[in-house]
Amino acid sequence: MLLTLGINHKSATLEVREQVAFSTSQLELALESLCALDEVEEAVILSTCNRTEIYCRLEGADHRRLLEWLGDFHRLPVEALSHGAYWYRDGEAARHLMRVACGLDSLVLGEPQILGQLKSAYQQGRACDSLGSELERLFQHSFAVAKQVRTETGIGENPVSVAYAAVNLAGRIFDDIRHSRALLIGAGETIELVARHLREVGIQGIIVANRTRERAQALADDTGGVAIDLDELESALVCADIVISSTGSERPILGKGVVESALRTRKHRPLFMVDIAVPRDIEPQVGTLNDVFLYTIDDLNEVISENRRSRESAASHAEEMIVANVTAWQHERRVRGAGDLIRRHRHQAERLRAEAESEALSALARGQDPHKVIHKLTQQLTNRLLHGTTSRIREASGAERADLIQAAEELLIDHSPSQRDSVTDSSQHDPLNREPL
Known part of the structure; x- marks a missing residue:
């Protein structure tokens, strides 16, 4: 799960923000301490005069542990932080980061300094090896969105201070x-x-x-x-x-x-x-x-x-762009998730293939009939590759899991025209010249 924990100028007083801010000299130790938590797999810390935010990937959903860590690090009671803290998960966490990168969440709408501060936080995460593939892609995506917003909306062109x-x-x-x-x-x-x-x-x-x-x-x-x-x-x-x-x-x-x-x-x-x-x-x-x-x-x-009105109009356009980019990021994330499943499935299939191949080679080395060995090899591959899937389909059917049966139908059975044509065309080569049923 992606999670953002933050305290900023809209949620807490200056006194609270000062207490949770990280100095440059503290960041390395803070990231090391944060990533030492069992739940935290990746992390980036952004700390400016107006906000302290933790972006991380968690194993599980114990997000309160982050707030406890923040309080422990700064020697503050959790109760003093909880009323000023906010949380964002997964898609909302991605949207928040993109809004921050574009200056839409800043005290001065559209201010450009925050993007540089975010890039510094990202580089600090890379230097401390607290950044993994999930946050790496999210931050790079957010930087690209910020560049697109700056280029296409002109949100930072007119001064508002x-x-x-x-x-x-x-x-x-x-x-x-x-x-x-x-x-x-x-x-x-x-x-x-x-x-x-x-x-x-x-x-x-x-x-x-x-x-x-x-x-x-x-x-x-x-x-x-x-x-x-x-x-x-x-x-x-x-x-x-x-x-x-x-x-x-x-x-x-x-x-x-x-x-x-x-x-x-x-x-x-x-x-x-x-x-x-x-x-x-x-x-x-x-x-x-x-x-x-x-x-x-x-x-x-x-x-x-006048300039603020201009920026507000540009900000409205930027928000629409961010919605589209969050959708694109979520799609890419789901595709990457499927890619991991595919890799594990292929690894499993490759293991079964290697085992069958080893048995076939041993049989050939013992002088067995090659035709029989190949026939046995293909039977073994079919049985081993399908055994787990067919067993789980039977279990799903017995449990009346129509959703799993439907998913299996869509994933396992090839309904492409070429496959249907091959079944139909096979009748043309029937040696008995029987009429198709």
């Missing part, structure tokens, strides 16, 4: 944002996200200004930038092309006079400014200055709302 929208808007103003410098005012979560997105697009430089120099320095160190105090803003405005501000100040930090002074030194180089703060950090009059493009949180929200 304030931080990303601000950076995306800046990219539209400048021909090549990589030649620009950014001044970030504040050092909170939103500015941290802005800094990360700016670094991802390859911006030339980042300046971080904050009331507390230590926090500005910490963010600057993480992004390869420079930290300054708020009283250095005017000089920073001279060299910056992009200004994004988000502080908790009750009064504006940048006034018209300061910006106007910096513009005289800039000599008509455009200045793109985004004020994400509420209350605003930048005086509205700054937007009236020449060469200044000033946007507020309301401007971004309008863009984000």
